[in-house]
Amino acid sequence: MRILAISDKVVPALYSPTVRQTVGAVDLVVSCGDLPGYYIDYVASMLGVRCLMVHGNHASGMEFVDGGALDAPPRDPMDIDGRVVHEKGLLLAGLDGSIRYNRNPRFQHTQGEMHLKALRLAPQLLWNRMAHGRSLDILVTHSPPAGIHDGPDRAHQGFAAFLWLMRTFRPRYLLHGHKHVYRQDEVTQTSHGHTTVINVYPWRIIEYEKMKDER
Numbered sequence: 001m002r003i004l005a006i007s008d009k010v011v012p013a014l015y016s017p018t019v020r021q022t023v024g025a026v027d028l029v030v031s032c033g034d035l036p037g038y039y040i041d042y043v044a045s046m047l048g049v050r051c052l053m054v055h056g057n058h059a060s061g062m063e064f065v066d067g068g069a070l071d072a073p074p075r076d077p078m079d080i081d082g083r084v085v086h087e088k089g090l091l092l093a094g095l096d097g098s099i100r101y102n103r104n105p106r107f108q109h110t111q112g113e114m115h116l117k118a119l120r121l122a123p124q125l126l127w128n129r130m131a132h133g134r135s136l137d138i139l140v141t142h143s144p145p146a147g148i149h150d151g152p153d154r155a156h157q158g159f160a161a162f163l164w165l166m167r168t169f170r171p172r173y174l175l176h177g178h179k180h181v182y183r184q185d186e187v188t189q190t191s192h193g194h195t196t197v198i199n200v201y202p203w204r205i206i207e208y209e210k211m212k213d214e215r
């Protein structure tokens with residue numbers, strides 16, 4: 001199973017009629033936030049697959065577009081913030097936004113608030129463990145986890161709650177954005193316990209190998 005993950009930046013090679021040649025066939029698109037709706041819509045519909053998404057901190061109910069203008073929200077993509085979903089045989093959960101760094105209240109959370117959001121996922125994840133033999137395959141977030149791919153400045157601090165989620169529910173992947181990558185040698189993939197943490201900025205293909213008994 002192949003997943004296209006996108007985040008934070010409109011990539012001309014993907015916002016193009018040749019997107020299918022560029023990325024190949026994929027089964028699912030996942031957006032980690034801070035992308036305009038028209039881009040998410042275009043990429044997913046050109047590839048003919050569903051998109052699951054979380055909002056980034058620059059969203060305000062609608063996604064933010066380069067230059068500051070607000071765009072209409074994407075039509076079809078499913079916002080999975082605070083939700084656990086079962087899509088194409090995968091168990092996914094989403095947590096949106098970033099650490100709180102200014103007075104704009106929406107899509108910014110304190111560490112404590114994110115702990116609460118993470119805790120609210122727990123009943124469904126425990127249910128998954130009973131029903132499917134595993135809790136979670138992919139955790140989709142905008143922000144990185146604390147200490148992994150995050151930054152020293154306040155706005156790019158990662159969330160400690162994601163470390164707890166990884167430790168407790170052992171997802172195979174955590175896909176995040178928010179931390180723009182400017183240097184070639186910047187680390188964008190890190191193994192943490194059972195989880196591979198990937199900064200998808202601005203896009204990544206995830207080759208997801210399903211175990212035989214996964215359903």
Ligand SMILES: [Zn+2]
Nearest residue numbers: 034056057178
């Ligand atoms: Zn962001």
